[in-house]
Amino acid sequence: MLYQPINNQVEQLNIDSISAERKTVLQPLIDFIQQKAATNETINLNFICTHNSRRSHLSQVWAQTMATYFDIKNVYCYSGGTEATALFPVAAKTLENTGFQIEMLSNGSNAVYSIKFSKNAHPIIGFSKTFDAQFNPTSAFAAIMTCSSADQGCPFIGGSEKRIPITYEDPKAFDNTPQQLEKYKERSLQIATELKYVFSNITK
Numbered sequence: 475m476l477y478q479p480i481n482n483q484v485e486q487l488n489i490d491s492i493s494a495e496r497k498t499v500l501q502p503l504i505d506f507i508q509q510k511a512a513t514n515e516t517i518n519l520n521f522i523c524t525h526n527s528r529r530s531h532l533s534q535v536w537a538q539t540m541a542t543y544f545d546i547k548n549v550y551c552y553s554g555g556t557e558a559t560a561l562f563p564v565a566a567k568t569l570e571n572t573g574f575q576i577e578m579l580s581n582g583s584n585a586v587y588s589i590k591f592s593k594n595a596h597p598i599i600g601f602s603k604t605f606d607a608q609f610n611p612t613s614a615f616a617a618i619m620t621c622s623s624a625d626q627g628c629p630f631i632g633g634s635e636k637r638i639p640i641t642y643e644d645p646k647a648f649d650n651t652p653q654q655l656e657k658y659k660e661r662s663l664q665i666a667t668e669l670k671y672v673f674s675n676i677t678k
Contacts (some may be wrong), residue, residue, distance in 0.1 A: 476543055476592050479573030484543050485596055487663065489671040502638045504675045506616045507546070515547045517541075518615035522624055522631070524554030526602040527562045529620040529642045529661070535569060535598055536666045539591045540673040547678075551598070554605030558627050560584045561600050564649070568658040594656070605672055606632060640668070 476484065492500075503519075510517040519537055523530035534553035541549035553661070566587055570576045575590040579599075580667035585599040603609055605628075619625035626640045642665060648657040 475594075476539065477573050477575065477590075480539065480591055481543070483572055483663075484539070484666070484670060487667040487670045489667060489674060491504075492671055496668065497671070499640055500672055502636070503616065503618060503640060503674050506636050507636065507672065507676050510548075511546060511678065514548070516614070517546070519549065519612045519618060520552040520554060520605060520610055520615045520631075520634070521618045521620050522554050522556075522605045522628070523619075523621040524556050524624045524627070525559040526553055526557075526604070527559050528565045528645060528658075529665070531561055531565055532556065532662050532665050533618065533620050533640075533642075533669070535574065535589055535591070535600070536662070536669045537673075538598055540666075540669045542592060543612060543670075544673040544676065545678070546673055546676050551610075552610045553639055554603050554607060555611050556604065556624050557601045558584065558604050558607070560602045562646075563586060564645075564654060564658050565662075565669070566600065568655070568662050571655075571659070572662065634665055649656070 496530040521530040521533040530553040534551045538551040538661040547597050588597040589600050590597045613633040614635050616636045617631040619639040623640045645658045645661045648654045
């Protein structure tokens with residue numbers, strides 16, 4: 475069971491708002507997950523962006539949340555970058571405002587966060603790392619490219635079984651503006667809506 479505020483938010487997400495063009499972009503991810511689910515294989519998803527600071531983390535967290543919401547077993551979500559920086563605090567705050575329980579486990583230039591979406595589920599450990607860091611899977615995973623610069627600048631993802639570009643506009647463009655929190659929430663809910671659509675299409 476998800477925390478109630480998160481569950482309420484998920485139920486409010488309208489997957490009918492997703493365009494036909496965007497559904498075509500999402501279909502390869504549905505196919506990858508469905509193929510693994512049908513044979514009871516482990517489903518490793520690594521969401522990759524340039525700095526592993528915003529979009530890749532939001533995608534990782536929402537994918538793990540949706541897998542739990544739809545009771546899709548053996549889903550393990552990761553995130554990474556072409557370089558490591560830090561999980562941007564506003565991205566963490568955006569999740570906290572949605573109902574995720576956030577705890578900073580260590581401070582510093584690359585803080586480590588515990589991100590919980592359910593009382594009994596293992597927390598997601600959020601910090602910035604490269605996609606090939608030891609924390610992430612080294613084989614049999616789908617590499618989901620969440621930003622166009624990482625998709626273009628990183629033509630080869632070693633160990634990935636499938637490479638799937640699902641790119642999002644960077645909310646970083648609104649940092650230090652009055653629209654910052656609103657735009658981060660907007661991007662988070664776009665990602666959540668699309669991942670709800672993805673996992674709603676998985677047959678157990």
